Amino acid sequence: xxxxxxxxxxxxxxxxxxxxxxxxxxxxxxxxxxxxxxxxxxxxxxxxxxxxxxxxxxxxxxxxxxxxxxxxxxxxxxxxxxxxxxxxxxxxxxxxxxxxxxxxxxxxxxxxxxxxxxxxxxxxxxxxxxxxxxxxxxxxxxxxxxxxxxxxxxxxxxxxxxxxxxxxxxxxxxxxxxxxxxxxxxxxxxxxxxxxxxxxxxxxxxxxxxxxxxxxxxxxxxxxxxxxxxxxxxxxxxxxxxxxxxxxxxxxxxxxxxxxxxxxxxxxxxx
Ligand code: KIV
Numbered sequence: 001x002x003x004x005x006x007x008x009x010x011x012x013x014x015x016x017x018x019x020x021x022x023x024x025x026x027x028x029x030x031x032x033x034x035x036x037x038x039x040x041x042x043x044x045x046x047x048x049x050x051x052x053x054x055x056x057x058x059x060x061x062x063x064x065x066x067x068x069x070x071x072x073x074x075x076x077x078x079x080x081x082x083x084x085x086x087x088x089x090x091x092x093x094x095x096x097x098x099x100x101x102x103x104x105x106x107x108x109x110x111x112x113x114x115x116x117x118x119x120x121x122x123x124x125x126x127x128x129x130x131x132x133x134x135x136x137x138x139x140x141x142x143x144x145x146x147x148x149x150x151x152x153x154x155x156x157x158x159x160x161x162x163x164x165x166x167x168x169x170x171x172x173x174x175x176x177x178x179x180x181x182x183x184x185x186x187x188x189x190x191x192x193x194x195x196x197x198x199x200x201x202x203x204x205x206x207x208x209x210x211x212x213x214x215x216x217x218x219x220x221x222x223x224x225x226x227x228x229x230x231x232x233x234x235x236x237x238x239x240x241x242x243x244x245x246x247x248x249x250x251x252x253x254x255x256x257x258x259x260x261x262x263x264x265x266x267x268x269x270x271x
Contacts, residue, residue: 046086089116122145175188191212
């Protein structure tokens with residue numbers, strides 16, 4: 001029974017119930033305490049501490065350079081700001097592929113050192129052994145198929161994936177494998193909407209899309225993109241809900257003017 005005054009937390013079971021009830025799941029990224037707190041207070045269901053922090057926070061071109069220690073730093077900052085949402089953390093590149101023992105060690109470090117609730121990793125069949133081993137430790141796993149940015153050098157480009165029949169077939173099979181292995185949800189990134197809807201209907205676990213159309217069980221966007229902080233990135237799937245680039249550069253510009261003209265601080269703003 002929920003205690004008086006306590007917020008009811010979103011769990012993996014709640015997400016499962018939402019799918020069964022046909023309720024859509026809202027997910028966003030966060031990488032720090034202050035924004036995670038705002039996003040949580042707004043009522044988001046899932047916060048992803050994505051390895052997109054490598055691009056958004058650190059300015060790298062890809063997600064590959066971010067380390068496990070850096071992900072744990074971001075994740076623990078987010079966890080301190082969150083009361084309600086489920087916090088999922090990306091296992092960074094090189095910490096789970098090809099070695100299920102290392103995958104388990106990485107997932108345990110994330111859970112123990114950040115206090116997050118689940119991990120996410122990219123891939124299908126090739127990472128099934130790692131997923132199985134992580135699950136044996138009682139750590140919930142979210143899968144990620146379609147455009148998997150950690151494989152960008154294999155793909156060579158960020159264009160829509162699984163347009164060809166062979167790749168679509170592999171993706172359908174991988175989604176079933178992830179469900180069978182015990183993943184609690186799957187992210188589908190940048191694939192045709194029809195294929196995504198078909199996959200969502202074929203599994204019992206929630207399917208969260210990014211650039212995968214409206215026929216899935218929920219949506220995820222990168223917070224800084226949807227808030228309009230990053231203006232350089234404008235794929236078709238991205239809807240901007242604010243223009244914080246304008247708001248922030250405008251405010252900083254006014255502050256600079258005030259400092260330079262002696263308008264700040266005024267009599268009321270000093271001791
Ligand atoms: O790292 C990330 O932000 C992600 C989302 C784009 C799904 O994996």
